[in-house]
Amino acid sequence: MNDRMMKAVLYDRYGGPGVLYTGRVPRPEPAPGEVLVKVRAFSVNGGELAARAGRLRLLTGRTFPKRVGLDFTGEVAAPGAGVTDFAAGDRVWGVLGRTGFGSAAEYLTVPVERIGRLPDDLDPVDAAALPVTTTAITALRDKAGLRPGERLLVRGAAGGVGNAAVQLGRAYGAEVTALARAANHDFVRGLGAHRAVDHRDVRPAELGRFDVVLDTVGTDLRTFRRLLNPGGRMVTIAFDLKRPVASLGYLAASTVHGRGRVRFFSGNPERANFDDLARHVAEGKLRPAVDTVFPLEETAAAHRELEAGGVRGKYVVRVA
Structure with missing residues (x-):
């Protein structure tokens, strides 16, 4: 060969x-x-x-x-x-x-x-x-500045970045609400979620208010932005692929209007991010x-x- x-x-x-x-x-x-x-x-x-x-x-x-x-x-x-x-x-x-x-x-x-x-x-x-969970570290720690005692909503909580965000939110001392299918509720609770909600059964307005919203889905950003407390921060790592122009346009407009703006970023990790990831694993904050x-x-x-x-x-x- x-x-x-x-x-x-x-x-x-x-x-x-x-x-x-x-x-x-x-x-x-x-x-x-x-x-x-x-x-x-x-x-x-x-x-x-x-x-x-x-x-x-x-x-x-x-x-x-x-x-x-x-x-x-x-x-x-x-x-x-x-x-x-x-x-x-x-x-x-x-x-x-x-x-x-x-x-x-x-x-x-x-x-x-x-x-x-x-x-x-x-x-x-x-x-x-x-490796892609470096995105969750950056989103919660650096972009949102999540603090102990704050209320965190993770949308897409059972997925690749979402599951890491649940683990990190708990490790960082936040009260974590996980949006996931009912079949995955035991899974996200096992990761550290204080509350698990099926996104298909509950309207966003019924979820309550949050200090930080981490979105991994990219749709209905305006709706979830309304759930922020004063001084709240929303971070998304996705945009609506069915309506990309409108979705990216909304993100750009949100960034201009500073209060309650939606922070969007695409993970592009380098050596320091992987060193961070290794430390989080060693400290028990993250597991695969x-x-x-x-x-x-x-x-x-x-x-x-x-x-x-x-x-x-x-x-x-x-x-x-």
């Missing part, structure tokens, strides 16, 4: 999960300042589902084949020129972020500043549920929540399950 080739998950046209297939592509070589990572596992994220379906085609274009996979765990296979702080064999985790997709593969190259050291006591497959583990050849099934809804934590894909 040609060791210059590797397996990767690809698609040749936009569409449903069925467009994904496992093909062979050239194994990359690290440029100066990069590392070559042998991938052990990655998780499936909502953004890549939207990209695969063509909802972001104005950004992703029409050049095919395209790749999937945003985050990863693995080992450094080879450091590029000028890299001195990581060596072959070092266990790492990271997020490709704005550099694009492509972690659904046996190897990837990534700038050295976009990885961190994977804690020794974490299994790399379980740990693949955690893995729903199901799929083999690489069944990445399409993982996409299909995430689109169906009801995930508890993360769907993780193990690379052989």
Whole structure:
């Protein structure tokens, strides 16, 4: 077998999960300042589902084949020129972020500043549920400034970022209300939620008032913004993909009007964020929540399950 080739998950046209297939592509070589990572596992994220379906085609274009996979765990296979702080064999985790997709593969190259050291006591497959939770840390601690005793509402509480927000909210001393399907209420309570509510049975206006709202869904932002107490803060990591122009326009207008504005950001973690994540894990503030583990050849099934809804934590894909 040609060791210059590797397996990767690809698609040749936009569409449903069925467009994904496992093909062979050239194994990359690290440029100066990069590392070559042998991938052990990655998780499936909502953004890549939207990209695969063509909802972001104005950004992703029409050049095919395209790749999937945003985050990863693995080992450094080879450091590029000028890299001195990581060596072959070092266990790492990271997020490709704005550099694009492509972690659904046996190897990837990534700038050295976009990885961190994977804690020794974490299994790399379980740990693949955690890299994107750096978004929850940034959202609650840095963007919202969540304080002990405040009331926190987490929308999409059983999902990949939402489950981490529930754990962190409890660890930061907040009173946590989790919006999730009734079938997931025991799950989110087990993560630390003081109260679990089925978003399909209760109108937002009946939820009460909150100091911080963390939204992972992106729809009805105006409605949930009205739940803020005076001085409250709302952070969203998503926008309405069915109405992207209107949704982003509302976010921009909200930012101009400072009181009760909705803070929107897209996670783009670097080394310091992964160091933070490792500390949160070591202090017991965060633990990985893995729903199901799929083999690489069944990445399409993982996409299909995430689109169906009801995930508890993360769907993780193990690379052989």
